[in-house]
Amino acid sequence: MAVLAKVRAAKRAAMRAGEAGTRTEYIAFGLAGETYAVPIGQLAEILRPPPITEVPRAPRAVIGVVSVRGRLVTVVDLRVRIRLPPASMDRRSRILLVDNGVEHVGFLVDDVQQVWRLAPEEIEASNVLGGDQAAHVAGIGRPAGFEGNVLILLDLRPLAESA
């Protein structure tokens, strides 16, 4: 029965996935002079901004829609989304594509900088910043040996759910 074969294949795949390193790769990007970072696994792709079609009467944070190889993607200004002052696009602007399970959502950032591999002990919980942090702030990254580099770790998935 075809159904059973599929079940078995899924179980095998789950077993194979067991081994992975303890360090997590984060991709760092700039927003209004600060450095932010997201787990690289949350991103589907990084794009140079194509021409963006404005959607009248859309929520404020939405810049518009673009087509990425036939797939329609809503582009959100990440600055506006997390309540930073908006800025205009330039040559270094990039769009981070996130798959929220239903569709891809694009987040416009100022620039994309580098990849950091962070061990769990290099990550501080978000509550060091004080009481109520928004759900999208996952913690603070302090890569060992690079004192002075502070990464604000974001979880883009809740941000990709709505604007």
Place this chain on the structure above:
Amino acid sequence: MNEGGGRGDGGARDDFFSEAQELVDGLGRDLLMLDEMLKKGHVEPEIINDVFRGVHTLKGLSGLFGATRMAGLSHQLEDLLDELRLGRIDVDAGVLDLLFRAVSLYARILSSEKGEAEDPVHDVEQLLLALGHVSNRREGEGVGAVAQYELDPGLLGVLTEYEEHRLRANIQQGFALYRIRALFSLATIDTALDTVKANARPHGEIITYLPTGSGGDADSIELEILMASKASLGVLSKAIQTTGVSVEEVQRRALSHSIHATGLPNPPADAGAATPSISLHPAHPREAPPLRGGRSSAPAPLSDTPSLVASNVPSPATGAKTSARPGSGEMSLRSVSQTVRVDIRKLDRLMTIVGELAIVKTAIAKLTDRARSRFVETREFATELGRLNRSFERHLAQMQNGILEVRMVPLGQAFDKLARIVRQISREHSKEVNLVVTGAETEIDKLIVEELSDPLMHMIRNAIDHGIEARDDRLRVGKPVVGTIALNAFQKGNHVVIEVEDDGSGMDPKALTAAAIRRGVVTSDEAKELSQREVFALVFMPGFTTKEVATDLSGRGVGLDIVRTNIAKLGGVVDIMSDVGIGTKMTITLPITLAIINVLLVEIGGNPFAIPLASIEEAIVLDEGALRTIELREVLSVRGVSLPVCRLDRLFGFASADQRRGRSFVVIAQVGDRRMGLIVDELVGQQDIVIKPLGRTLSRVRGFAGATELGDQRVALVLDAAALIEEVLVPGETRFFGTADAGRS
């Protein structure tokens, strides 16, 4: 409760859901047919077998996927159906109610397995309890009737319980029994037996057939076929006129003799169920006489017991359907139908690819034009390229149509479920309602059918709940006691129209307006301006669904705002007309498909937009002189008819809105029978596009049906003419919906 092996593998579980859903739908259809038959007073045994098989398959399937609640319910149902099948319990409306309840519970269990709804534990338990009660209610039947016939005890001894039941049932209906002896050559027995069966079938029911053990040699075999028929011996012999076949009638014997012959006294009534199987199965090892509670698990109904042979003879009424379905006995091993089940998303993907190819095609056409006009030396090459591209275009169009056709399904898929709802609701309200369906064969995109079920259910529920009057009220005004709900579907151009019409009490426009004013939906001044259509449209307002209104107006409007919202999401509109005392008619107008549409490309404020041609009547140059402002609404006179217009640049808040000069155009949009002029800056041209939905983030933005990629990497938004017309023309708060965030530019 989905601890089964399917967890973690979406594909297999999806298969489970689609297969289970199909089975449940099939059960629903069978039950409706059973209901029909019950009303006519004659139940075909085959239909109960169908239901039994469906439940049995469902039980196996749900067991495989660890859907324990479903498996448990199926198990209990199977017991009940087995009793029905064997005639130990009579089918009546009460039993049928339980079966219908089971089908709707199946649907709920399925959605709870998907995580879309709560687990209906309580309801399942209640049903199980009720099923238990019925299964214990057995009745004795024509005991001894069989014994009146001169039947060979050896033959009676090998009848299965089912065959025995059919035999008794036929005798009770007063049919005569015939014994057909036929000699078959072993080489051709399959076809020859089929011929005999086919000839005999119109005249009655074949109970069983067995080898006689005599009359045959190494190459042939003699079979004895026991058949019940109301035809005379002469008619029957004539029908089965084949060489080597003899027909004789089984004679009755004297009653006293019969009791003496079986060696048993007339049994007391309360032991009725068990007794016949004892008297008829003197020493039959295969089947222990089942007692209360029915089967445990062993006697698999789909195995090759002789009962199959009997049940495999389709009755004329159900024959065609049975053979086309899986699970109908031996036929299920070979694939009878030539169909493939495909996930709609796969078709969506194919459709997207076709759309991309269309874009490529447009780009090639542009290149060809350039090659032709610029360089003399490439002209010949361009002509060749142009010819190839036209051939490409033709094949692409065929492929597009092919995929679209595959996506189309008859509306009957949604209507079947509604017939069930009608039965259930009308019984709940003790109103007699007749659902008359026309145009169930009208085809529409599969996705639309799925989305239609709920709105239609709301509309029908409303019609029964509040439209159709109580029995006494109907009698008083001289209407037939049985109310009628007509569900009509037909195609009209690029649209499909679905009407839900009841012959109930109708709605009073005055009462509606009064209630709307009281609820603050409109002011009394506004109310005076409303046309009759607009008055009826008030029931679609969200504020119109409260109890207070419900008592005043017999509750019309419950959930109707949801209906309008859902229909609008599909790019359709709902209209409503009503006459007091005569009835109410709601009309849904929908596009046939959501996938590929032909659009007019326009430009507004420097941005490209697409307007579906299906909703466009014509496009004209705007004559500013013909514009009038009536009550703050701009109206254009077009050939002597007033047309409300909407300046899209203003509506969309484009910065350039008020400084534009030069001529503009009016695209006259029509949806249902509402018209409006959309003022745009430029007309660009026509194009076939693949429409893609806007993301979830933008789902609350009104006025757009989606977006599409143009050949040059740009994306154009597709205007939703129905939503725009609604937004601009319909009074009330909807006009401001989704504009709270507007003004960003």
